[in-house]
Amino acid sequence: MKQLHAQPYDLSATGFYFETAEEYAEKANTLRNDYGAPVEEFEIQFIDGEHIDCELAQAIGLNQANLAQFLTAVDEWEEWEKQIVIIAVGECGYTFEKDVIPTQFDVEIHDVSTMRELAEQFVDEGLYGEVPEAFQHYIDYDAIARDLAMDFSVIEIAGERYVYACR
Template structure:
């Protein structure tokens, strides 16, 4: 997912694949449509289909959908999370990071305010921290190796590089 052109998840498409091979799956875009179609799904013998495997088909939230392993049991929570995220790309990136660390779907919203997103490199962030925290004379500043300082901050776990030019701070 690129920071430019992020359009959110309003256009997301999902597919519910029945576990029984004698039934046909269906596409859906929201919880209401899923519930309506799931309630009327039957197999070739007229028996109701009870279990579905959910797939993310199209949209920009596949990374988060797969990281939190959305299932029938958590589908309502998934759509609640999307509502809570709104169109906030930074929160989405934080939620993806937290899900990758193993946080459950219901824990993400409680934790994303512990983080912030910085746009720039680790070296840029290191230079900004030095400038904000210290009033160093110009000649001394030219001796600071911001690339190395930024790399040390990443290796030390102080910051996390999510993508090229996207840094996650906090935790």
């Protein structure tokens, strides 16, 4: 469940809570200020819902123009798709445009919480070639992690840490 609030910029009008695009449109179209004039501009506020959805709203700069698309994303996207968009738009400089598809962004996400863990993962996966067992104890993972930090960053999304790169 999600709950949002439409706060009018018109100080003589009272905002309203809503959960769907249809409910927003119905309430926004009928709202009048204290003088009987229609209210047209609102600040959209994320009030309650999943932590990742709150972070998605913040990353895309939730507003009237992208509200319907945001609500569709919240209902239809998988968590990993939301993570991609949060990183792409919030950190990498991509824009949240109409009909955005999360896989269109060139973002690499690793389910590790530190650069050192990423270094260890890359060595284990053979990214640096095969390392004989006798030499594995001599690998300087911290040095590899410092090098990886030139291309990768760490982010926390919904209480979980990830290492990512924007391409």
